[in-house]
Amino acid sequence: MTFALPVKRQLWAIFAFAVAVLALSAVLGSDYFELVLTQVLLWAMLSVAWNILCGYSGYFSFGHAAFWGLGAYTVALGMLHFDLSPWITIPAGAVVGGLAGALIGFPTFRLRGHYFALAMLAYPLATLYVFQWLGYQEIPLPMKREAPILYMQFTNPRAYVALALGMLVISLLMSLWIENSRFGMSLFAIKQNEPAAEAAGINTWRWKMLALMLSGALAAMAGGLYAVVLLVVTPEAVFGMLVSAQALILALFGGVGTLWGPVIGAVVLVPLAEGLNAKLGNVLPGIQGVVYGVAIIAIILSAPEGVYWKVRDRWEARQSKRRKEPGASPPAVTTVPALPRAQRAPVGADLLVLRDVSISFGGLQALDGIDLAVPEGGLYGIIGPNGAGKTTLFNVINGFLAPQRGTISFAGEPLIGLRPSQVCRRGIGRTFQVVRAFPRMTVLENVIVGAFVGAADDSAARRMAVNALDRVGLSARANAVAGRLTTRELRLMELARALAPQPRLMLLDETLAGLGHDDLDGILGAIRQLCADGVTVLIIEHTMQAMVQLVDHFDVIDHGRLIASGAPDVVVHNHEVIEAYLGKKWAQQVNEAAK
Amino acid sequence: MTFPAPRPYRRAMPFSLVDFLQALAAGVLVGSAYALMCVGLGIIFGAMRVINFAQGDFLMLGMYAAFYLATGAGLSAFFGPSVGPIVAAFLAGPIVFAFGWLLHRFIVSRVTGAGAALTTGDGAYGQILTTLGISLILQNGGLIVFGSTPTGIRTPLSRSSWEIGEVMLNQGRCVCFLVSVGLAAAVYLFLGHTRQGKGLRAAADNSQAALYMGIDVDRAHRIAWSLGVGITAVAGGLLAGSQSFQPYTGFDFVIVMYAGVVLGGLGSILGAFWGGLVIGIVQQMSTLVLPYQLQNTAIFVVFLLIIFLRPQGMFGRLSERT
Numbered sequence: 001m002t003f004a005l006p007v008k009r010q011l012w013a014i015f016a017f018a019v020a021v022l023a024l025s026a027v028l029g030s031d032y033f034e035l036v037l038t039q040v041l042l043w044a045m046l047s048v049a050w051n052i053l054c055g056y057s058g059y060f061s062f063g064h065a066a067f068w069g070l071g072a073y074t075v076a077l078g079m080l081h082f083d084l085s086p087w088i089t090i091p092a093g094a095v096v097g098g099l100a101g102a103l104i105g106f107p108t109f110r111l112r113g114h115y116f117a118l119a120m121l122a123y124p125l126a127t128l129y130v131f132q133w134l135g136y137q138e139i140p141l142p143m144k145r146e147a148p149i150l151y152m153q154f155t156n157p158r159a160y161v162a163l164a165l166g167m168l169v170i171s172l173l174m175s176l177w178i179e180n181s182r183f184g185m186s187l188f189a190i191k192q193n194e195p196a197a198e199a200a201g202i203n204t205w206r207w208k209m210l211a212l213m214l215s216g217a218l219a220a221m222a223g224g225l226y227a228v229v230l231l232v233v234t235p236e237a238v239f240g241m242l243v244s245a246q247a248l249i250l251a252l253f254g255g256v257g258t259l260w261g262p263v264i265g266a267v268v269l270v271p272l273a274e275g276l277n278a279k280l281g282n283v284l285p286g287i288q289g290v291v292y293g294v295a296i297i298a299i300i301l302s303a304p305e306g307v308y309w310k311v312r313d314r315w316e317a318r319q320s321k322r323r324k325e326p327g328a329s330p331p332a333v334t335t336v337p338a339l340p341r342a343q344r345a346p347v348g349a350d351l352l353v354l355r356d357v358s359i360s361f362g363g364l365q366a367l368d369g370i371d372l373a374v375p376e377g378g379l380y381g382i383i384g385p386n387g388a389g390k391t392t393l394f395n396v397i398n399g400f401l402a403p404q405r406g407t408i409s410f411a412g413e414p415l416i417g418l419r420p421s422q423v424c425r426r427g428i429g430r431t432f433q434v435v436r437a438f439p440r441m442t443v444l445e446n447v448i449v450g451a452f453v454g455a456a457d458d459s460a461a462r463r464m465a466v467n468a469l470d471r472v473g474l475s476a477r478a479n480a481v482a483g484r485l486t487t488r489e490l491r492l493m494e495l496a497r498a499l500a501p502q503p504r505l506m507l508l509d510e511t512l513a514g515l516g517h518d519d520l521d522g523i524l525g526a527i528r529q530l531c532a533d534g535v536t537v538l539i540i541e542h543t544m545q546a547m548v549q550l551v552d553h554f555d556v557i558d559h560g561r562l563i564a565s566g567a568p569d570v571v572v573h574n575h576e577v578i579e580a581y582l583g584k585k586w587a588q589q590v591n592e593a594a595k
Numbered sequence: 596m597t598f599p600a601p602r603p604y605r606r607a608m609p610f611s612l613v614d615f616l617q618a619l620a621a622g623v624l625v626g627s628a629y630a631l632m633c634v635g636l637g638i639i640f641g642a643m644r645v646i647n648f649a650q651g652d653f654l655m656l657g658m659y660a661a662f663y664l665a666t667g668a669g670l671s672a673f674f675g676p677s678v679g680p681i682v683a684a685f686l687a688g689p690i691v692f693a694f695g696w697l698l699h700r701f702i703v704s705r706v707t708g709a710g711a712a713l714t715t716g717d718g719a720y721g722q723i724l725t726t727l728g729i730s731l732i733l734q735n736g737g738l739i740v741f742g743s744t745p746t747g748i749r750t751p752l753s754r755s756s757w758e759i760g761e762v763m764l765n766q767g768r769c770v771c772f773l774v775s776v777g778l779a780a781a782v783y784l785f786l787g788h789t790r791q792g793k794g795l796r797a798a799a800d801n802s803q804a805a806l807y808m809g810i811d812v813d814r815a816h817r818i819a820w821s822l823g824v825g826i827t828a829v830a831g832g833l834l835a836g837s838q839s840f841q842p843y844t845g846f847d848f849v850i851v852m853y854a855g856v857v858l859g860g861l862g863s864i865l866g867a868f869w870g871g872l873v874i875g876i877v878q879q880m881s882t883l884v885l886p887y888q889l890q891n892t893a894i895f896v897v898f899l900l901i902i903f904l905r906p907q908g909m910f911g912r913l914s915e916r917t
Contacts, residue, residue, distance in 0.1 A: 110903065114646060115861075119902045122850070122895040122899055125850060126891075126892045126896070129888055129891050130892060245727055249727060252723065253724065284739055286842075289731050289738070290735045290739070292735075293729065296725075297724075300706065301702070301725075304706060304721035
């Protein structure tokens, strides 16, 4: 991804980190320091787990203590009741954590934003009270002097450092794999714009569930080893708010959504908190918490997105100054011929057919019995004044909204009831009125996300994305970050993203809005080219001028009803259309002038 | 595994009518204080869309402010042991309001405001961390300043009760109920009928548009923040007369507050009031059928149910545009 170092360098960085930790552990003299080091690693692992869900997908969890606590209790109860070794119960805890993730995610992913975050807050705290009620106030892990190694009860604290490090490295490798695969790309797209991701054919629900389950499993593993290290488990210590807060504080401090952010947070803050506790806790109880709080606030005021991002932005600014080449990198893209298209229906057969489609919001009849038929290969325009129901029509077609009445079929198959990602899979791409880019990804990555739907593997997706960029003429900007594009470039990028999986039908929502004359020509050219390549295009606009040059058929919508339909020059002289656009008075004047 | 001890005898119903009415009354009375603190949180959340983890600690500050006003500043001696604590609870409001004002001016406004109003964006990270940091400072600073020994305000009201039939109504809680309802109504009128209040609501509804209409959104946020923490502090001051507290008490109420606000509908002040009341009732009624330790679990269950069945809450509305 744009912010990540290349995979090879990341692997070296992880290796170097592991060596550094082992070296530090070798020189640290005291058991106490080894314990602090182990805790740094375990909290870092919890935070990495948190980051896999929350950092990459943007779904904030205030309740990762649920997984941590389940892992800890799996180990403690397994040992207490069944004499099971942590070597078995820590992996078992991972399974429990993953299942808990599935169980929690299943209902909770119906929520977004604050609601999701607050719902997550409730899970560990509810569990806390249940464990208290069950009588598990304090579970000491029984000592196993006869078989210490079998029960992970090492005399040398370095063994715990090594174990914790091993688990952290596994988590980091998983994060790295996620970042560099379709999985991470999809999560990242969800974070930046979930509806756009869904419309681009990403099964958002599936990826979110996978992320939560993986995140829960890793957090539970860390919690399990934590129980082994501390030898005693209480509900407050493992399900408490402090655990959940720690997971997000470390990641937010270090840098959300980055591989190293949680580790940076843990390396800085955990020893700080421990040190303050040891040095100041006896002198003046509470002062350590105050200092910790002040440190967090001070750093967040100077780097609101975390240390990693701050450092990286500084570094990048210096790099680009040195190169004297702001933003744009040389195009790393070569022209690729258009890929052969899949099976094509004979031109002229109706590809998209709407019958009597109606939907109302409260008292507002947004769509009222719309009938529409778009033949394959056509370039159709839908126009209508603001609020006529145009975007609603697109939302109904691509599955954001379900119509209350009517049928929609695409290439003979019904569309109603499908999720947007499934509609996209059927071969319908769309763009949005307000461009929904993934602003932190490069142009090419934005388009790759769109290509996943039609691609067998990640390299095929890349090829298709390169091809799509070439077709809209944006290859030169492939490596620019989407957030830095001009409006024209953003529109073209969105077009390419929708085009990449080679849809049969493209829905373009006010693609021409807000563009100047010169920019307009470029976009019009790209759309015409699309059509010439055999893609059927349905385009919404509320301004007529550009559309008259572009389309070969107009449908006019007003107040949710289709009021006119036909060739452009016929429609623009239609009485009802003039009335809808200019009001009754004008329509009369035009009529009188015609007489 | 341990199981709750079996009940000594069985009846057709697990509880009697008097038990039921008693729990209901207790729920309404406790719920009124929850309702008031929820109104405080609701104002902040509604206006700023900030998840304020420190809200419970402002409640704690209100408790200590009322405590020192009643005892140290001699309000209990001046107004008498019954009225004094109530006056003290009221005065805790302006004190915490002023403190909140400064906190917003120097810290909170730097991570929130018109620019960072979109909490789904990257700005939200800074806000969450900042309120967590404030919470840490208040709790631990409280430990330094106030000490860790639990305290309470001694008032004769909390030790006497009125009896209606067999149902006992704690007098302290009853007064707390009347004051809470009165203050919540005053806040509601303020938001609905004054220029300041309308500006605040406009800023809450759409900060961008409010900005264009000449409303100083940052100022509106500052008022919302200070008012919100001040009102919650009054609720804390009222509770201080009937329960003991220490510097970490605040967190126990964060969940109650968020549950109430979500239940009522994020952004709705009236909803926050009813939400808090319902949470109080659920909490007290759950003790009829559930063991005492699980009364907070009952809150979470209701909280989750509401979130899933009606995420916009009782009084909220959903609005999403594509």
